[in-house]
Amino acid sequence: MDVLPRLATGSDLHAAAELLAGAETLLILTGSGMSRESGLPTFRGPEGLWRGVKPEDVASIDAFRRDPKWVWEWYRERILAHRNVEPNPGHRAVARLQKQFGRSTLATQNVDVLHERAGSKGVLHLHGQLNFVRCMSCTRRLPLEPVLLETLPPPCPACAGILRPDVVWFGEALPEGPFQEAVAAAHACDVALVVGTSNLVYPAAMLPQFAKQEGAAVIEVNPESTPLTPDADVALAGTAADVLPTLERLVADLRRTRRRGGARPGFANA
Ligand code: BV8
Ligand code: ZN
Numbered sequence: 001m002d003v004l005p006r007l008a009t010g011s012d013l014h015a016a017a018e019l020l021a022g023a024e025t026l027l028i029l030t031g032s033g034m035s036r037e038s039g040l041p042t043f044r045g046p047e048g049l050w051r052g053v054k055p056e057d058v059a060s061i062d063a064f065r066r067d068p069k070w071v072w073e074w075y076r077e078r079i080l081a082h083r084n085v086e087p088n089p090g091h092r093a094v095a096r097l098q099k100q101f102g103r104s105t106l107a108t109q110n111v112d113v114l115h116e117r118a119g120s121k122g123v124l125h126l127h128g129q130l131n132f133v134r135c136m137s138c139t140r141r142l143p144l145e146p147v148l149l150e151t152l153p154p155p156c157p158a159c160a161g162i163l164r165p166d167v168v169w170f171g172e173a174l175p176e177g178p179f180q181e182a183v184a185a186a187h188a189c190d191v192a193l194v195v196g197t198s199n200l201v202y203p204a205a206m207l208p209q210f211a212k213q214e215g216a217a218v219i220e221v222n223p224e225s226t227p228l229t230p231d232a233d234v235a236l237a238g239t240a241a242d243v244l245p246t247l248e249r250l251v252a253d254l255r256r257t258r259r260r261g262g263a264r265p266g267f268a269n270a
Pocket of ligand 2: 137156157158
């Protein structure tokens with residue numbers, strides 16, 4: 001696995017921890033970088049899932065209608081990879097951080113269930129989930145059973161129609177409920193924490209902008225800069241599994257100290 005730069009400095013972490021410790025409501029938006037240190041590849045970039053394929057050739061309904069077997073072969077590889085990975089310290093830090101807030105919303109663009117397996121509840125999957133399939137004919141949605149991957153495309157057990165991965169492809173609307181809930185959370189939050197996304201895919205990439213428009217603080221965690229970086233109040237240049245556990249611990253210390261009415265804990269080696 002490529003070793004990513006670990007550049008988040010103490011003062012950035014301190015500034016981010018101060019913003020989070022003083023906030024009541026939190027929106028967290030994650031992308032594939034969140035699961036990178038669990039061993040799942042991101043989409044873009046030299047190691048990305050999409051190297052060698054055009055996104056619209058594997059992540060669009062036209063591609064699926066043209067060659068469902070090929071699209072399924074591409075997704076079957078990802079599904080099998082999902083079975084062999086565990087949540088990383090970043091996922092677990094997100095779940096602990098959420099517990100520190102009166103109200104927190106976790107919206108992910110990821111189709112894995114690593115946030116749930118790390119303890120996060122009510123995760124909003126903006127781009128669907130790979131552990132479910134949907135029938136192109138009778139539209140029923142069912143859990144993806146291993147047996148279904150033997151013949152591709154898998155037939156619907158109810159109507160023998162073709163089953164598709166329950167993910168959102170380009171040109172398809174995001175699931176109404178989860179997206180609207182994420183939009184409401186973006187408009188209401190005090191802080192938006194954006195982790196591991198290139199912020200290139202819409203309308204998910206609008207969520208931090210909505211938060212910013214309402215005066216929320218935006219904190220980005222990403223080893224690279226993205227179109228969001230210039231608008232972030234704090235850009236933590238580091239990886240999810242490296243930055244988030246330290247950040248969560250600093251926020252918990254700050255909250256504890258404030259509850260005791262004491263001075264700010266030292267951040268010497270943050
Ligand atoms: C729609 C399938 C309309 C699921 C994907 C304006 C408004 C609305 C739409 C558009 C718009 N402009 C353009 C559009 C169309 C399009 C779009 O956004 N195109 C882009 C490319 C310009 N959007 C759509 O088509 C959406 N649908 O708008 O429909 C509509 C409305 C009503 C009725 C009908 C239609 C649908 C978008 C979803 C597309 N599906 N994939 C799957 O296979 O998983 S997109 C794909 O990109 C994934 O879903 C992924 O979730 C998404 C975002 O990618 P990232 O997660 O950010 O991953 P990426 O590799 O890009 O970046 C990883 C980042 O992590 C990097 O920054 C890296 O530095 C960082 N990183 C790496 N390692 C780490 C790390 N960070 C932290 N720690 C680490 N260790
Ligand atoms: Zn069916």
